Amino acid sequence: MTKLSISALTMALLIRRSDAVCEGDISLGSTCDLAALETALSGSTCTIDLLFPDGDAATAVQELCEYDAPTQFVAIQGTYQLDQRSMNGGGDVKDGENTFDIDVARVKRFIDNEMDDQVIAWPEYAQKEEYNPANGYGDNGYMPNFNIDPDAEKGSCKLNTAMCCFVESQFDFVDNSDICRHDLSKSPQSNHIKSAWSVFSGDESSHCVGFTWEDGDIYKGNTLFYTSLYQTVVNGYMGNVPGAPMCACVEQMPVVTKADCVTSTGTGLQYTFSVDKDTGDVSASHSVAMTYGDCGGNDLKAQVKATHAGSDIETAIDEYLVGDDCDITNAVYLNDEQLLVPSAINSLMNLDGAEYEGRSWKQLFGEGIFFLPPDYDAAAGDAEMRADLDACVASEGRQCLILRKCTSCTVESHKEIVYKRLTPWFPFQEGISTDTTIDIVNLFTNQWRNNNNVLHVDYELYSSVQDALTGTDEWEQADYNSNNHKYGFPRNSGPTGYVGNQWNSYAWSGGHADHHAFYIEVPSETTVV
Numbered sequence: 001m002t003k004l005s006i007s008a009l010t011m012a013l014l015i016r017r018s019d020a021v022c023e024g025d026i027s028l029g030s031t032c033d034l035a036a037l038e039t040a041l042s043g044s045t046c047t048i049d050l051l052f053p054d055g056d057a058a059t060a061v062q063e064l065c066e067y068d069a070p071t072q073f074v075a076i077q078g079t080y081q082l083d084q085r086s087m088n089g090g091g092d093v094k095d096g097e098n099t100f101d102i103d104v105a106r107v108k109r110f111i112d113n114e115m116d117d118q119v120i121a122w123p124e125y126a127q128k129e130e131y132n133p134a135n136g137y138g139d140n141g142y143m144p145n146f147n148i149d150p151d152a153e154k155g156s157c158k159l160n161t162a163m164c165c166f167v168e169s170q171f172d173f174v175d176n177s178d179i180c181r182h183d184l185s186k187s188p189q190s191n192h193i194k195s196a197w198s199v200f201s202g203d204e205s206s207h208c209v210g211f212t213w214e215d216g217d218i219y220k221g222n223t224l225f226y227t228s229l230y231q232t233v234v235n236g237y238m239g240n241v242p243g244a245p246m247c248a249c250v251e252q253m254p255v256v257t258k259a260d261c262v263t264s265t266g267t268g269l270q271y272t273f274s275v276d277k278d279t280g281d282v283s284a285s286h287s288v289a290m291t292y293g294d295c296g297g298n299d300l301k302a303q304v305k306a307t308h309a310g311s312d313i314e315t316a317i318d319e320y321l322v323g324d325d326c327d328i329t330n331a332v333y334l335n336d337e338q339l340l341v342p343s344a345i346n347s348l349m350n351l352d353g354a355e356y357e358g359r360s361w362k363q364l365f366g367e368g369i370f371f372l373p374p375d376y377d378a379a380a381g382d383a384e385m386r387a388d389l390d391a392c393v394a395s396e397g398r399q400c401l402i403l404r405k406c407t408s409c410t411v412e413s414h415k416e417i418v419y420k421r422l423t424p425w426f427p428f429q430e431g432i433s434t435d436t437t438i439d440i441v442n443l444f445t446n447q448w449r450n451n452n453n454v455l456h457v458d459y460e461l462y463s464s465v466q467d468a469l470t471g472t473d474e475w476e477q478a479d480y481n482s483n484n485h486k487y488g489f490p491r492n493s494g495p496t497g498y499v500g501n502q503w504n505s506y507a508w509s510g511g512h513a514d515h516h517a518f519y520i521e522v523p524s525e526t527t528v529v
Contacts, residue, residue, distance in 0.1 A: 024275060024277070025274050027272055028271040028273065032284070052282070064284040065271070070286065071119065071120050076225065115222075136153035137153070158316075164210065164227050169235065173207065178256065179241050182197065182254035184196040187252040190248065191243050206241065209231065210260075210262075211227055228247045250321075255321075256321060264291065265290070267291075269287070301317055378439060379428060379430065385440050389520065406513045410502070416464060418463070422460065426451070447487070448480055479494075487503045487505055
């Protein structure tokens with residue numbers, strides 16, 4: 001169905017002129033659709049064909065009911081750009097374009113004069129009508145924060161739940177939630193970042209509030225307004241969690257401990273079609289009494305579970321509203337998704353002790369979302385890595401395994417590579433390997449060479465930890481730098497032949513290993529500190 005902007009709708013309605021026999025008001029009752037109009041006209045000299053002599057009455061009625069009868073969300077602030085910036089945490093109010101009272105004046109007038117007797121439509125915009133179908137967001141005009149199209153490939157509201165998390169206020173700030181983490185890839189149209197993640201300490205001040213709805217809820221646009229713009233104007237809440245939208249469907253929002261819950265209900269809803277006696281133009285309006293409040297003592301998670309009991313939504317909400325403490329959920333996320341576990345001393349700096357494939361691991365260094373630079377002191381970094389490698393000799397009879405995990409690598413065999421050392425290392429000398437010296441950290445990070453590092457002689461490569469432990473499916477093809485080029489591990493090595501551009505480099509760009517981490521096996525009797 002073609003979605004119309006307010007201006008386009010106005011032009012469309014002007015050509016739908018009824019015959020003179022149809023004039024005045026036609027009451028449809030509490031439902032606005034073609035069937036309700038047909039019922040209202042039964043027994044009248046005015047008919048559907050007379051009311052819409054240009055034909056296609058079904059489309060005309062549907063557009064009147066969707067776009068003319070309710071208050072359009074965009075009409076409250078005036079433009080899509082203002083709505084989008086507000087929902088992402090920016091806009092004139094946040095940026096301090098004028099005084100707070102001036103910046104919120106238009107929305108405050110709506111709150112004072114219209115909020116209590118208007119049905120507010122879910123936000124749709126002419127600016128999105130071509131973009132959304134062409135980019136997998138469905139045949140609609142929804143903004144990316146609130147795409148409720150169930151058929152959209154990239155729809156963002158599968159849980160029928162939306163939330164705002166504010167981080168500052170013009171007035172008194174009520175801190176009601178802890179921010180745990182955010183997967184920035186879930187909200188790329190808000191932050192313009194394709195892939196990244198953030199983990200928070202849980203100490204940041206935040207005020208989160210949201211709502212949930214059942215399919216067919218005609219008042220969810222009102223509740224969205226009450227959750228977002230109303231909170232800014234009346235309570236002064238504004239500002240977004242870094243990297244996240246301020247307001248969006250819960251799938252795009254940060255993982256938080258909890259959120260307040262609000263709702264809206266309407267009574268006495270009546271729709272009316274009006275025919276101008278002079279022009280024959282048909283318009284639609286409504287009347288309603290709206291009330292707004294909390295969810296009867298439920299927080300958002302409890303309300304979602306009560307509203308969607310027995311559905312997948314009831315359990316899926318646990319991923320986004322996690323309860324009392326961020327520490328446990330962050331540890332599980334880092335371990336399962338990033339192969340990292342925060343140390344009890346500092347959850348943001350000491351990322352070690354993770355369990356994977358029945359082994360314990362410690363991160364050595366990494367890039368991108370796994371960023372951890374090598375030791376600035378090359379000699380100290382090399383010495384520590386040699387000690388880590390030798391830690392398995394007593395218990396395993398071999399040096400510890402080195403594991404590279406690469407989420408951005410484009411070849412499946414290179415997403416996980418295990419280096420199994422067979423021979424002792426040459427003595428340390430900083431920089432490129434020679435026939436008598438080697439810098440182990442530099443070897444893996446920047447200059448992968450065959451000096452003291454020959455496949456099948458000095459080491460073996462595998463595509464999994466279990467293969468390395470059992471000696472199964474060893475890689476057959478090695479590749480190295482033969483000059484001063486700074487291509488790191490594993491250059492163009494592959495399981496059966498050369499595989500290009502899966503190398504990492506801490507000095508150059510160009511390979512696909514933008515997001516990777518190196519880990520070293522930790523023997524079971526060793527305590528990571």
